[in-house]
Amino acid sequence: MEPTLRDALITIDLQSISHPLDLADKEKPQWKAKEWILRYDSMNLCPDDPNLIQRYVMALFYVSTGGNDWKRCSGNRSKSSCDRNVRWLHGTECSWYGVACLDGTLDQITMDDNNLVGELPNELSSLSKLRSISLENGGLYGSLPPSLGELQHLVKIDLDYNNFTGTLPGSLAMASNLLVLDMNNNALSGPIDVVGQMPSLRFVHL
DSSP: OOOHHHHHHHHHHHHSOOOOHHOOTSSSSSHHHHIIIIITTTTTTTTTTHHEHHHHHHHHHHHHHHGGGBBBSSSSSTBBBBBBBTTTHHHHHGGGEEEEEEEEEEEEEOOOSSOOEOOOOOOOOOTOOEEEEOOOEEEEEEOGGGGGGGGGTTEEOOOOOOEEEEEEOOOGGGGGTTEEEHHHSEEEEEOOOOGGTTTTOEEOOO
């Protein structure tokens, strides 16, 4: 496929989950993740590849949380060790450190105590089969993405010991399978009515 056409078609696909202005702004993590997909990713995905969105979202997660400065398995070899694991941004995304997949679809993200610093991208909701996200003991800040509630298969959210602010988003009530909500040692405020609207919840730590 002609490179200019490939770039245009992939950009159109990514606009289905990221705002076009974010994808066009060189200061935004969305632009940086898009550019990695287009220019530097060794997989050289085609626009119709079924893993395009998943791979973009994981690259966006990497950029948004300061991936080059992670303690383990950063894409930056000078900043981290990676014994017996696969570094991020090398090989398939399902082989990356802290990532687990089922049948090629992302199932879990476990990145505790790995110097994650930044804001969680709203685009995580595009990982529709995600069951568990555990990012405790980091430097994550900002509000919790309201889109987390769209993850219908989510059973565990473990984000304690970070710097999240704001309220628990009311959209969490849509996460009907959520069993664990572990958010202690952040800077959350406001009402917690949504906790009573999650029928499957078994463990809450605020």
